Amino acid sequence: MAFPAGFGWGAATAAYQVEGGWDADGRGPCVWDTFTHQGGERVFKNQTGDVACGSYTLWEEDLKCIKQLGLTHYRFSLSWSRLLPDGTTGFINQKGIDYYNKVINDLLAHGVTPLVTIYHFDLPQALEDQGGWLSEAIIDIFDRYAQFCFRTFGDRVKQWITINEPNTYALIAYEMGIFAPGVPHPGTGGYQAAHNMIKAHARSWHSYNSLFRREQKGMVSLSLFFGWSEPADPNSVPDREATMRVISFTLDFFAKPIFIDGDYPELVKSRVASMSKKQGYPSSRLPEFTEEEKKMIKGTADFFAVQYYTTRFVKYQENKKGELGFIQDMEIDYFPDPSWKGVGWIYFVPWGIRKLLKYIKDTYNNPVIYITENGFPQRDPPSLDDTQRWEYFRQTFQELLRAIHVDGVNLQLYCAWSLLDNFEWNDGYNTRFGLFHVDFEDPARPRAPYTSAKEYAKVIKNNGLEGSS
Ligand code: BGC
DSSP states (O other), rough: BBOOTOOOEEOOOOOHEEEEOOGGGGOOOOOHHHHHTTTTSSGGGGSSSSSSTTTHHHHHHHHHHHHTOOOSSEEEEEOOHHHHSSTTTTTHHHHHHHHHHHHOOOHHHHTTEEEEEEESSOBBBBHHHTGGGSTTHHHHHHHHHHHHHHHHTTTOOOOEEEEOHHHIIIIIIIIIIOOOTOOOOOOHHHHHHHHHHHHHHHHHHHHHHIIIHHHOOOOEEEEEOEEEESSTTTTTHHHHHHHHHHHHHIIIIIHHHIIIIISHHHHHHHHHHHHHHHTTTTTTTSSOOOHHHHHHTOOOOSSEEEEOEEEEEEOOOOOOOOOOOOHHTTTTEOOOTTTOOOETTEEEOOOHHHHHHHHHHHHTTTEEEEEEOOOOOOEOOOOOOOHHHHHHEEEEEEEHHHHHHHHHOEEEEEEEEBBOOOGGGGGSSEEEESSSOOOTSTTOOOOOOHHHHHHHHHHHTTTBTTTOO
């Protein structure tokens, strides 16, 4: 079975994870610069993205990798603070524009479609200093930044992701304090940040729609992370309900307002309200959208972008002490099956992706779906012959074929994470997701294909798997 004609094959990266050049040519600091420079072992061996893969100076090497794979699409993100060093359009860094112009123009000259993420976890530090995603002021500032991106690059970029995984970032950065800026706000920060991210996304979609769409004819969405969830005991009603809560609090929390009706799922609203009441809050910890905001948010995505890595089993776990927190609000525990092989938080569960795609099809009116990230890592030191890891990709492609041909899912693009080994946030360079190996000990940062890259190139060339069923 082959993929449909015209299916898009991509690989993805993100600015802070690959570019380096953290203070080159007028780039302003982002929250990850501050966070990694502070040390404190919050990142593996206190590693930083100061140099990373050096893509800021070695873009041509990345382009060679892209050509070697035969990608139809390349997904990368813009470094906000490289373009606008203090996050605002008050000062525009021409050197930053030049860099991305070169990337975009080179891709197009080689027949590769750029899929551009406007913001991937790297908030300018100057904006964090004013409250970051916890402050409502960010909505307007993000919208102006997005408009600047559309105006500057939109004559050539036709596929946009406004915010990468707002669901991950709101939770891991602003609720748990594990990602930069590193300050936990249990039970409140995640909701507040998510609320502002949804509004910022929606505002920038409207800006595109009213100011740029007619001329540029592009598409705008946001990418949502989801680890598929299955009830630990399928016969247990509490476990099944707990699983529904995970889906509602993580995926539907963003997708329902944006794709359906402008508002959060009832399950989330009622649960956070009742937990807040028990904890003595005068009102729900979950902010509310006004009627006007609901109208503004509804229908603000031109395709459904989703990122899948792994699956978990879910069990009901009562929050007996009324503890404050996002997971505690859900009253769940989640864990992998003991038989699953895993590296870090990612367990080898390719079949979860088919279930996720089917869920999106059924819940969100059969949208066009892009998988904007999917992958499986190796630990450092990695093996160039990563045949075992390729098995994850191969089985994933089989699942995608079933999703398309059996379930009728309207999947049009797949991006592997990642083109290169790169700075894997708190794991530094210890967790390697690349299709290409990068030697981080060598100042020239040479790239070399893993077996997975060679195999992926064959899949792209055949637009399918040989001999799959
Ligand atoms: C993020 C990437 C990250 C990848 C692997 C995704 O959640 O968008 O930046 O490297 O997962 O952890």
